[in-house]
Amino acid sequence: MKSKLILFCSAAVTLLGGCAKNYLDINTNPNSPTNVASGLVLSNALNRTAASTTGSSSFYQFASAWIGYWNYSGAVAAFAEERSYQFTTNYGPANSIWNNLYDNLEDYDYLEKQGNTTKDAFYTAVAKTMKAYDFHNLVDVFGNIPYNDALKATASIRPKYDKDQAVYEDLAKKLDTAATLFKGLVGKVSSADGAYDIMYKGDAQKWGKFANTLKLRILLRQSQMPGRDAYIKGEIAKITANGLGFIGVGEGGSVNPGYTNSTGKQNPFYSSFGYTPAGKSSPTDNHRYYIASEYAINFYQNNNDPRLGYLYTTINDGAGTTYSGSRFGPTAQSPQDNPQNRSAIGTGLLKGADMAQPLLTDFESLFLQAEAAQRGYITGSVQSLYESAVQQSFTYLGAGSASEYLNMPSAVTNWGQAADKLTLIMTQKWAAMNGINDMESWADFRRLNIPADIPVSDNPAATTRIIPIRMLYPQSEYNYNPDNVLAQGQISQFTSRIFWDIN
């Protein structure tokens, strides 16, 4: 009996194998790494910026129609919010922009801290620049946003909101610091770090120009604010001081990690608005949902603009011979507004699944410089900046030489014939930004009301016939950060202006 007892007890002891010290030390994650090289985070962060901004459908879903580029197919019953300007805090694109950009910002915040820790200024400088890029987009959509309190995880679980203008001013400082860092890094970024940089391959010079151009965009946004000139000029002086200049011809910032025509690997804009990997016979839903707007088609056609055939297909996704756009507004599905009868997004924008995704193009930089020069903020020939900008837009789309276009006897294209040079620059900027970054055009329109004749929706549910001037804060903020978002007051998409929008 004793031996049996011993048998039992030893069984019990064996069961309690925990006596072995490490028996419970098995909580090491086998699925996701807890540490990776900063460069791997950089590659993804840049790709996410592309996919969350200019490559994201959110940057086009409402702006493209409101600003007169695209409309919604008559064969689809969706887009009621966009057609009517009526939306709630649950509105998808606004939620996506908020969520994706803050998510992306966290990656840059990590890189900035890593850069500081490892004394690798390249990561710090890129992170500062890209944080400015994201925050600046957030301000343009939402106005006051969490900034100083943001990105602090549970240390600040309900981040306070900062004034939009204060955020802008701090971004300008950030970009100064970044540009200065880049200046010191020219020629010094290691090839290893450069390999992770899927935008400029570690070219600190170009990064410096990118930071300067972004700062110029931020400053010009404030051009209509009374008494703001001194500030803008002072800030531009700092850009001039670092001497790196702005993005010039062929120096646009575009991201390409190696996009390829395979599911999940396509260029994000292409995968959203283009074709599935199966090719032309298999367009994406969005390619069929978004059709040309009558207003834009008329603009390019009336000015004999060679870009028409690159920005848009002929009707029936290129199967037809004519171009046609639709009026903005109707809700009831109208067969005449089907993709069969209307133009779709063109091949100049959908170059291919492997195309790089531009974040800030050379022609946008040139338009910004032209406007700055026109306003006397920077020196240089406004005309040549303007003409170079239009040419680079042609070049981007593959539309060849713009000289015939620029020399037409037209006040809409020809520098010499235009009475109001600013309107000329901004109208052509609108024509160039089509499908490149529709949010910029929306911002320019809010700032300057150019083009002035963009049609307002005639949708029956559009009871307030004003193109909205902002988005509402996402519902998640009302859920999880209510006191701070409620402190921003009652938000209206028609009246609660961003600080730089004084019209």
Add this chain to the structure above:
Amino acid sequence: MNLFLHDRIDLNKIMKVTLSQLAIALAITGASYANTSKAQSVALERHINLSAKNTALKSVLKKVAAMADVKFVYSKDVINADQLVSVDANDITLKDALNNLLNQHNIKYEVINNAIVLDNKPSTGSDITITVTGTVKSSTGETLPGVAVAVKGTTTGVSTDANGKYSIKVPDNNSVLVFTFIGFTRLEVPVNGKTNLDVVLRDDVRQVNEVVVTALGIKRSSRELGYATQQVNGKDLTAGRPTNLATGLSGKVAGLQIIQTNNQIDAGDQVRVVLRGNRSFSGNNQALLVLDGVVAPLTYLNSINPNDVESVNILKGANAAALYGSEASNGVMIVTTKHGKKDVNEVTYTNTTSLNQLAYFPKMQTQFGGGSGQDIYGFPQYTPFENQNFGDRFDGSIRPIGRPLPDGTIQMVPYSNQSGEKEKFFNTGVDEQNDLSYTTGNDNGSTYFNIQRLNSKGYVPGDKSNRTAIRLNGTRNYNKFKLDYTFDYTQRNIDKSNAQLYNNVINTPAEIPLSQYSDVNSLYGNLNNYFNDYGLNPYYYLQQVRNTERKDDLLGSLTLGYDVAPWLNLTAKGGINTSTRNGKDITQAINYSDFATASGKAIANPQSRQAGEDDYSLFKSRMEGSFLATFKKKIGDFNANLILGTQVIQESTRVLQVGTSFLVVPDFYNIGSRAGDASVTENNTKYRREGAFGDLTVGYKNYLFLHASGRNDWDSRLSKENRSFFYPSVDLSWVFTDALPFLKDNKILNYGKLRGGIAKVSAVQFDPYQLQATFSVGSGFPYGNTAGYSVGNTVYAPNLKPEQTVSKEIGLELGFLNNRISLETAAYWETTSDQEILKGINISNATGFTNAIINTGSGQNHGFEVSLKGTPIVNQDNGFNWNISVNYSYNQNKAISLYQGLPNLSIQNDNYIVVGQPYPVLMGSGFQTDGQGHTVVDATSGYPKLSQTNLLFGQTTPKNILGVSTSLSYHHFTLAGTAEYRGGSVIYNGAGSTMDFSGISYGSATNGRERFVYPNSVIETSPGVYVPNTNVTTNSGGIDYWAGSTTRYGVMQNYVTSAAFIKIRELSLGYEVPVEYLRGIRFIKRASFALVGRNLFMFRPKSNPYSDPEFNNTTDNAQGSTGLNQTPPTRIYGFTASFTL
């Protein structure tokens, strides 16, 4: 000394030995025992525990011999050692036990030299005048062997044989026979001169000393228990002839909520089981299923054959947690399957065939046909290829549908409502289940074997599945060792459509003769020619996206018990449970003809869609081992029972998935034959737990019991510092009817027990690896050789703790009229703090993260339960019996706090935890009100104005649950039924949204598609000033309103309704073939038949015309949200036949 071992000596050889002769013989040999003689009387005072039912006397004696260390001596001539006896001795003296056991069988005994010598009692002396014979049966018609039959006032007694027959000699015509049998109410029948007395014994409603199976399979007398249990015996379970355990239990236990969230072919995996509502915000609130001592997934409830089940015991509170560990914090369902019976060799074959028929379809409009356009005056226009129903009013004219075919023809149909076309899409499903079981047993052990095969044809056309299950249970006795094993293997094969069919079917205009398109190769049914510009022919859709899956589940346990001494038992136990899923999802390629694409048919553009497939493989295993030492001791009036144990558990999972959306060879679904990159994922988890526990019960005079337990766990999922944690419980049970002299032998109140307890449970619900932040592979990466990682979106805390629940409960149990009526009530209060937010608490995205995995917040849950059972009618003469049981529970909870003042937490599917509210609650988009219940409308458009922020609609778990089950039996017929009511919660009906959008909903035609004044509306004339709206009509009453996302279909408020329902869950009529009819058929012992109907009726509030409110998108805590992934509800009609050989 071998002489005294009755099984080793053939006493037949000592013919006619009288008791006195034996005594002399013993006295002679007794010399050698002289030194132990003083133990003789002690032996009779020894306390024993013995429970046997219908067991041969000799084996009972053998057990007693082993237990009390005594020997029995008797002659096989004098004593029928093979007669079946029953005894239920729970910690009583050997003397009392022997008196109970032997007296009723007319046996007397005497202790001689440590041997107990048996003999027949002398006859009563009076002349035996009458012999009465008869058969004893249960109310369900089963014959009952082993029933004690005695003549009242005498010591004459016999017991029934294996066929329930008895023969007894009674002194005279006025004699009264007394029938007693465990589990049945004692019955007295006057002989009145009859020589044949067949009687029916009534089930004892609730035995005072009912033995219930508690944690770890420990059998306890119900009077000892200080916590809430409710036992459902096999008989109650199968009264309604359910095909699975989940349906058999619904409505039968107070506080138990079983939710079948879907009724697809593999719906068995979509079951949610909750006891006493929700405690945890986001963690598991579901009961623990313990099948034959092994923790098993709840989906087993749907595969266990109810006929296999001996009993289901529900431990409602957390007091069993010490023995099972923290998984038991939500209550435990202990399912014990049948074991072989000693000396019973039986083969039972059961066939159950049931038909599954579409029961409820949402109410739809019948006035308007296909269309979505309007003419310039705003009148609706007919569109032949539309799937929305916003055309003009039906006029019966002959109109074209679809687009013209290449040869110019077009299908013409009358423009009128085609009723029943959508319903016809669904088939009648057929389930055919065959069960064969074999049971055998002898002194050395028992075996129970069951093989089951279920073939199912789904009510969605083309869906099919099968299930093959093998169960082997057995026991083996080797002296003081007892080996107990269970083995269960189930294989299921499922082949089903993955299509969102319901959506597709509903999105078909009212004039479409849908059933004409069942042939997908027909002229108008084929891909290119199907009328619908926006949707596939649903008959084609069925085959276009499909899933096949094989599931293998294995469950086994091995228990080795060793009785070291009468006061000490050691048990070692091992269990394993594995489940494997291997499946493939396929999507067929679609290629439209050039003509179809060129015609402008919307769905034909894109002209081609690639085929895709997804392969997945999942393996899950759980292994546990435990060791128990059980001590029993009686000191004076005190009786103690102590269990000490240790336990080790390991759980691991492995998931592999590969998929592609670009297959290149037509109809060839292999990941290798693709273009582009495949998607590939791998996920592994493993964790371990160890526990050490103690559980002590001290009883005083068999009426006052104190039970206390404590357990310490060590869990690998927590950091070293937090890994070890302890939780105790204590409860008290007081049988006041035994304790208070003035209540003893009360004719009305025969049983009364008051109990109360408090328990704390600490539970780790987190998945492994939740202590440290990780990087995730960036979306889209790798691009070729370029890799990218993202900082994860979740904040982790290294110091996570277990979630703690403290639960207090009190209860009262009463038995009236010899337990003909029994009442059990309980009230409980639970507080759960340090809530483990499994998917992480939602935090503002501006923090850079979306979730934080932390312990935070607390919630309170309270409620009460009433369970009333009774037998209102027992009529011996006409064989009419009526049993009824009513189970009611009320449960309410409230979220007390969250994290750092956060007001709410999303748990998906629009369910939220909101501080100060019950949890979870439903929140979503809605309209502005003036604060007095009027909807604010726009002064120009007449449309309601959206509230910019979400509205709170109410809780999604029922407050009140009432179950009633009843059975009526008349001779060999039994009519049984169960009804259930659940109420006090709301649900979002996704179907309503789709139906409004497509214009098929009944509501969308109620105003004739005319403009209307929005009901009960006001207009805001200046901020905060509202005037009633009497004349501003909506801009549209047609498509713009009903298919408007901001006015109707996209606004959640429009589709939130009460989730209340009353269901007749089951109704059955059973017939047990009388034994006499079977006499001719030698090989059949018993036969029974039953007709069964399930979910025959469902009553809902008028506001919910959509679907079964029990259906849900998930089985997790976020109940209260349905979509169109759930197919419509069905009724089930079945037939079952059972034969025992």
